Each structure stands twice: as C-alpha cells, then as structure tokens.
Amino acid sequence: MNTWIVLLVSIFIYWMGLKLIARLIRKLGRERNVTFLRMQYVSRTISTVWTITVLLIVSLISGIQYEELGIVVSSVFALLGVALFAQWSILSNITASIMIFFFFPFRVGNWIRVFDKDDSVEGEVIEITLFHVIVKNGEGTTLTYPNSMIFQKAVSIRQRRPEAAPAATTEAVKDPQITVAPDTLKPEEAALLKEKP
Numbered sequence: 001m002n003t004w005i006v007l008l009v010s011i012f013i014y015w016m017g018l019k020l021i022a023r024l025i026r027k028l029g030r031e032r033n034v035t036f037l038r039m040q041y042v043s044r045t046i047s048t049v050w051t052i053t054v055l056l057i058v059s060l061i062s063g064i065q066y067e068e069l070g071i072v073v074s075s076v077f078a079l080l081g082v083a084l085f086a087q088w089s090i091l092s093n094i095t096a097s098i099m100i101f102f103f104f105p106f107r108v109g110n111w112i113r114v115f116d117k118d119d120s121v122e123g124e125v126i127e128i129t130l131f132h133v134i135v136k137n138g139e140g141t142t143l144t145y146p147n148s149m150i151f152q153k154a155v156s157i158r159q160r161r162p163e164a165a166p167a168a169t170t171e172a173v174k175d176p177q178i179t180v181a182p183d184t185l186k187p188e189e190a191a192l193l194k195e196k197p
Contacts, residue, residue: 006061014054021046025101033107034128041130042101045094093131096147100128104155111158114150121145 022043029039056073106112106125112135113122123137132144 003062007058010054010058010061014051017050017054018047021050028102032101033109034101035108038101038108038128042098045098045130090131092148093146096151097128097130099151100133100147104151106155106157113156114145115154115156116149 025039025043025046028034029036029042108125108127110125111123112125113120121135121137121143123135123143125133126136126142127134128147130147132146133150135143135145137143
C-alpha cells in the first residue's frame with residue numbers, strides 16, 4: 001500500500017515537473033523571440049533528463065537495492081560511454097544548444113560575427129538548431145556553425161545587418177595617377193591632393 005502512495009505521488013510530481021519545464025521554456029522562448037521548433041528541441045532534451053532522474057529516484061524509493069540499481073546504471077553508462085565516445089561532439093553540441101538557449105544574448109534575426117583566427121563567420125542568424133547555428137552571410141550563402149564551437153568563441157552581436165558601405169564613386173583629383181572616392185577623404189587630405197602639381 002505504501003509503495004502505491006509513493007508511486008502516485010511520484011507520478012504527480014513528475015507530471016507537474018513536465019508542465020513547469022514546458023511553461024518555463026515557452027516563457028523564455030517568447031521573451032527571446034525563439035522559434036517554436038527550437039523550443040521543442042530544448043523542451044524534449046530537458047524533459048528526457050527529468051524523466052531519467054525521476055525514474056532513478058522512484059527506483060530507489062520503491063525498494064530496489066542500491067547495489068542492483070548501481071549495476072544497472074553503471075552498465076547503461078558503460079554502454080553509452082563506449083557507444084558515444086566517438087560521438088562526443090554530438091553530446092557537446094546538445095549541451096551547448098541548451099546553454100545558448102538560456103544564456104546567450106543573440107537570437108534568430110540578429111547579425112552576428114563569430115571571431116575565429118582564420119575563419120571568422122559573419123551573417124544573420126537564420127536558425128539555432130540542436131546541433132548548429134545556421135547563419136546567412138552577406139553574399140546570401142548559408143553557413144552552419146556547430147553549437148559547441150560558437151559557445152567557445154567570442155561573438156559580436158548586432159540587432160540588424162550593418163549598413164552596406166556607400167558605393168565608392170571614383171573621381172580623379174587633379175592627378176590622373178590618383179583615383180579616390182571623395183567621400184572617404186578628410187577635408188585636410190582632400191586639400192593636400194588638390195594642391196599637388
């Protein structure tokens with residue numbers, strides 16, 4: 001009889017936890033203007049962790065011996081460790097995706113620049129998926145950047161695309177050898193060029 005009460009209370013707490021997780025993620029998603037698909041990714045991932053946690057707690061409360069549970073859990077982790085060791089980047093991308101959802105200030109529609117030594121990426125954030133941030137650069141090329149990498153790099157954020165530099169209109173200034181865009185010169189530089197014989 002006692003086990004049934006514990007089981008019913010556990011089911012109620014589990015159900016309430018799922019509702020709370022879903023509500024919290026929807027609230028944060030709306031505040032940050034996150035797409036519905038992205039909210040589903042994060043919600044499913046956190047709900048899975050919540051489910052595993054509740055199952056472990058219920059197993060312990062219901063009388064399964066710690067040693068028996070320890071054997072099962074260690075076996076599962078050993079299997080997962082061997083199976084996913086080569087796929088460690090997948091786990092790090094999922095974890096980084098959740099961290100980006102909760103803590104990073106950029107959103108879909110922001111113009112970002114990810115500073116990398118040789119291969120900096122700049123463009124508009126189109127989507128933040130479970131594994132990648134999808135960016136469309138100024139030329140219209142769609143790029144994917146792994147979440148774990150974007151989490152480790154410096155990122156500058158603009159709310160919108162930077163204004164394109166005005167098209168340089170070239171105009172010769174006295175000397176046919178020198179062609180400059182007049183709007184790029186400071187007044188004293190323009191005066192020096194005009195004085196040149």
